[in-house]
Amino acid sequence: MSANEELESIAISAVPHMKIHGRTTGQRSPVTLFWTGSAVECNVKGAEFWVEIESSYDLLEPWISIVINGVPVSRQMLIRGRSWICIFRGMNPAVVKNVRIIKDVQAMSVDPGNSLQFHAVKTCGAILPVEEKPLKIEFVGDSITSGEGAIGAKTEEDWIPMWFSALHNYTFMTAEALHAEYRVISQSGWGVFSSWDNNPNGNIPEYYEQVCGLLKGVQNERLGALEPHDFSSWQPDVVVVNLGSNDDGAFQSPAWTDPLTGQVFKQRLNEDGTYHEEDLTKFEKAVELFLIKLRKNNPHAHIIWAYGMLGASLLPAIYRAVDRYKKHSRDHAVSILQLPNTTEETMGARTHPGELSHRRTADVLTDYIQRMLK
Structure with a gap:
């Protein structure tokens, strides 16, 4: 200059x-x-x-x-x-x-x-002017989708913003590969039915229809985080849901007690380590209800339930829930994709998927979406 x-x-x-x-x-x-x-x-x-x-x-x-x-x-x-x-x-x-x-x-x-x-x-x-991209993708998920641990050494254990990354992240990588505009709705520790520690308030579907309803406090209310989201302003062609890892964690974690009501919440395991049928049903029902909510707000999108970067124990339950939803709704623009599991080699910080794991997932997801759109 x-x-x-x-x-x-x-x-x-x-x-x-x-x-x-x-x-x-x-x-x-x-x-x-x-x-x-x-x-x-x-x-x-x-x-x-x-x-x-x-x-x-x-x-x-x-x-x-x-x-x-x-x-x-x-x-x-x-x-x-x-x-x-x-x-x-x-x-x-x-x-x-x-x-x-x-x-x-x-x-x-x-x-x-x-x-x-x-x-x-x-x-x-x-x-x-900025070029308009031909494809829109919305990603819905937990800490994996938030990029927690996607940057930083494997030895890092502090839960701090430094170890989050939006770029060393399968969402960014997939969108770049597909030349797509994208959005992310995600929260560490949260699930479809509850958070990893059995807190039923830690579920993404409850807040999905707000701008950013999971935020708290007077300041966020003033900024409009709790307002209803205007879905007509941005309609995705594809919605990718990567949830279930924390719901699995809830089965492995101690009960959570509501400090206000004293009510106790726990996703239980049987004595042999299998999922308690009644509690597994609660998870499956939550998946079904979320699909209904997603379809209501994104009528033309193909919905992909993509799961498995930190194990795939709940995959059979997700299959049952999606099958029931498709049978009742006759909505066939919904599918399931098992993602590559994170290995010792591809692990990042905080025992979360690292950049290599995110890259492997992005490659699988990109290929799947390309074939699906054809």
Whole structure:
């Protein structure tokens, strides 16, 4: 940039051709990103580009990754407060740069103070339209889909945002391979019927129809997280559900007692280690009901229940539930895909799938979706 070229500051709501990825509200002053993989994207023709970001948290800080022309170039933790971040400078002003600034960490239900907002941009050039991609995919899942442990050494055990990644992640990899726009709905430890520790409130289906309803606190309510999601604003061609690992964990974990009511919840095993039939039925029913909810809100999508990156013990139950749903609904645009199990070689941090495991899953899922769409 020459000395006489000044950067122009533009409020995010006034930026032409700014594309917002991920579920959010209609509020654009500022733009709030809630879910992992959510992003702001634009094409910039200029030498320099900055964004004004506001980060808030009590316990768990937001992280972002910056992708330029399809390649990740930086990743950083955000400190509290509002500040300008330089995305690039000194680049050829005549060349158009595609820029994505991606929320690298899941919606943090355990930290009501956590938020990430975009207020403005600064550039010396023009902002041009972003190409519309031909395919839309929604991913629904747990810690695997949140990218927990997808980055970091195998020895890492701390549950902190640093070890989450939206990019070293089968969701990003699959979408890139298919040239698709994508969204993620995910939460570590949560399941279809309950969370890994038997808490029945830790289930994704209950909050699926809100913008980001699993978030708590006055701040998130003010930001619109609890509002009903407008499904007509973005209709996926494919919905990939990767849930069941934490439901399996609930069978292996101690009972959970509701601190308010004293009610005890437990998915039980029989003495021989098999699943208690009554409790397994609860899981299967939850799968069926979630498929009904998914179809209601995504009438034209092919729904894939993809499962198995951390074992596939509940796969027979998922098959039974999906078969029952298909029989009752006569909805044949629903299928099951067993994913490659994570091995010692492909393990990441926190005994979760690492980047190699995510890559293997992305390859299998990409091939499956390509064949399915043909």
